[in-house]
Amino acid sequence: MVFSSYHFGKTSIYGVKFRYAWQIKNYYICDSMRIPDYILRKGNIVRLVIFTAAFALLFINIYKPFGSKEWYDVSDFKFFLFSAPIILTGVLVVVISRIFMFYYSRKREISYVTYFFWVVLEILFMSLFYTIFTLSIEANQHRDVIATFKSAMVNTALVLLLPYITLWFYFGWEESKKRLAIIEGQSEEAPDTIPDNILFTDDKGTLRFSVRHSDLLYIESDDNYVTIHYSAGGKIKSFLLRNTLKKIEEELSDTPVARCHRSFLVNFTRVKVMRRERENLFLELDAEMSQDIPVSKSYREKVAERFMNQSFRTKKDRV
Numbered sequence: 001m002v003f004s005s006y007h008f009g010k011t012s013i014y015g016v017k018f019r020y021a022w023q024i025k026n027y028y029i030c031d032s033m034r035i036p037d038y039i040l041r042k043g044n045i046v047r048l049v050i051f052t053a054a055f056a057l058l059f060i061n062i063y064k065p066f067g068s069k070e071w072y073d074v075s076d077f078k079f080f081l082f083s084a085p086i087i088l089t090g091v092l093v094v095v096i097s098r099i100f101m102f103y104y105s106r107k108r109e110i111s112y113v114t115y116f117f118w119v120v121l122e123i124l125f126m127s128l129f130y131t132i133f134t135l136s137i138e139a140n141q142h143r144d145v146i147a148t149f150k151s152a153m154v155n156t157a158l159v160l161l162l163p164y165i166t167l168w169f170y171f172g173w174e175e176s177k178k179r180l181a182i183i184e185g186q187s188e189e190a191p192d193t194i195p196d197n198i199l200f201t202d203d204k205g206t207l208r209f210s211v212r213h214s215d216l217l218y219i220e221s222d223d224n225y226v227t228i229h230y231s232a233g234g235k236i237k238s239f240l241l242r243n244t245l246k247k248i249e250e251e252l253s254d255t256p257v258a259r260c261h262r263s264f265l266v267n268f269t270r271v272k273v274m275r276r277e278r279e280n281l282f283l284e285l286d287a288e289m290s291q292d293i294p295v296s297k298s299y300r301e302k303v304a305e306r307f308m309n310q311s312f313r314t315k316k317d318r319v
Contacts, residue, residue: 034112038174047167049091053087055163089129093122093129134152135148197213200248201251214269216229216267216270217266218265218267220263224242225240231287245264261295262296264293271307272286274295281300282295
């Protein structure tokens with residue numbers, strides 16, 4: 001199977017899982033152009049603030065930027081004790097900024113561009129704080145304001161960007177592990193055997209149609225009717241049934257057939273490609289002359305996970 005035009009060939013099952021997970025994560029990042037949701041979770045914001053504060057303490061006490069060597073004529077240990085409140089006060093900029101970001105994200109999506117400028121503002125405000133504090137020390141009053149601010153900008157960028165980038169990758173890795181655990185759990189809970197035939201009843205509960213699950217392609221909604229598309233004798237055929245797509249979805253909940261669009265259910269055992277074209281996502285089936293099935297934005301994450309899950313099951317069956 002293929003995801004976003006990538007084919008992994010004869011890769012081990014675990015390797016396939018890992019690469020698929022990262023591919024899906026990267027797809028959503030590129031597709032929506034907004035930062036991942038896990039960056040804005042409360043727990044991750046708290047961890048980011050704590051890690052940034054700890055990194056700032058270590059960085060300033062080891063590297064001693066902002067002319068901090070001249071702040072106090074004391075031992076390194078006392079310098080650590082005296083500088084800690086000042087450094088942590090500067091980190092309050094991050095605390096306040098991330099609180100605003102959290103509540104802002106509840107009302108609007110935060111794109112990568114917005115996030116970039118948000119971080120730039122954090123660096124500017126923190127640099128301004130450290131510049132004012134540095135120049136307020138008597139030993140530094142002779143220093144040039146612009147030069148001090150430039151130095152503060154460089155060092156503040158290091159203090160913030162290094163932990164930000166580190167945690168961005170760590171949170172991404174952590175999220176991928178969670179996704180894999182969920183998908184593996186779904187795969188284990190799914191029935192090992194799929195019924196040979198899928199039965200379809202009308203809106204009155206009367207059996208009207210039966211098709212082998214391996215021949216079923218997709219089901220399309222048409223008001224109070226659904227059109228069942230399937231392959232037979234190398235051709236694609238259809239059957240019109242009076243029923244709603246929602247009811248059909250409920251009846252097929254234990255099969256590989258699942259919703260991908262408000263008007264479509266698709267048999268994921270027949271999906272071979274998930275393809276993106278600009279802002280649109282489509283599923284390609286393994287039957288010739290079959291139409292591409294659209295995927296709604298609201299179903300994209302579930303469809304991607306279902307696609308992965310079915311891919312793993314197919315790999316296991318081949319092994």
